[in-house]
Amino acid sequence: MKKIFKSLLISMVMVFTMAATTFANPVTDLRDELLAIGVPSTYVGNVIEHLQKTSISDSQYKSIKKDIEKARDIIGDTKDLSKLSTKDKNSLQHLATKAGKSIGLNIKFSKNASGRTVVVATDKNGATILKMSTADIQGLVTNFNLEILVNVFESIVEFANNPDKGNFTPIGGELTQTATGYGNTMVLGLAMIAGACGIVVISKKQFA
Structure with missing residues (x-):
């Protein structure tokens, strides 16, 4: 017995x-990582849905990795990105815009009424996938750690190329089905x- x-x-x-x-x-894991870096919950679902329709080729991956290394050179040991020069900030925005195009997103930067930088990412049809300001990622901006973004990028690539990404219909960005x-x-x-x-x-x- x-x-x-x-x-x-x-x-x-x-x-x-x-x-x-x-x-x-994979949907839940990526959602948690996006929320952790400050992506507004109302847009997380939109971002993931876009990635579910996107695959990232090896050449795109290598191109974005090069842009990340360029960003690393610009940032150096700076922990508070708000202290970077205007030239360096513009260079980082250019790199972010270029990386966005690699995964089918048109990224634009602007200033809101409070003087904070706002980033808006739209798809090829003009639909807003993501909108957030530096206020949303205040902790990341003032105590910057590039490795955190590198890890999120690696997760995005892994998710985008995952044959079983899961399905859901986002309502207001929230996940209704994983x-x-x-x-x-x-x-x-x-x-x-x-x-x-x-x-x-x-x-x-x-x-x-």
């Missing part, structure tokens, strides 16, 4: 271990198989 319960325990551990992997949701249900179904199936095997083993032991 101890061997039977041990087998059942191992089966359950295997199922839940696989479940932890299967339940990983990844496909295939993963959940697979886990349920594994759980049922493990349970059925356990029952069979117990039945054979009891009625042998």
Whole structure:
């Protein structure tokens, strides 16, 4: 009997271990990263939906990586980007605009009534994908860490080229549907198989 319960325990551990992997949701993971750097929640869904329709080629990836390195040279050890010269700020905006075009976004910078920089990203049809000001990413601007943006960029590339990105229809930018249900179904199936095997083993032991 101890061997039977041990087998059942191992089966359950295997199922839940696989479940932890299967339940990983690329949409949710990317959403959390975008929110963490200050992307307004009302636009996160739009950004992800755009990326679901976009793939990033190796040449595009390398081009953006070069732009990131150029940005790194401009920023240097500066932690507060507001202290950069106007020339350097314009150079960074140019690099951001160029990178945006690589993934099908038209990026424009302007000043709002409060004098803060506002960035608006639109798709090829003119639909607004993202709009935010430096106030939204105040923490990132005044305590800048390029590696954080590099990590987000890598996540965006991975997501854009993921064959199973999930589907959803954003309403006001919020996610109304995330990844496909295939993963959940697979886990349920594994759980049922493990349970059925356990029952069979117990039945054979009891009625042998």
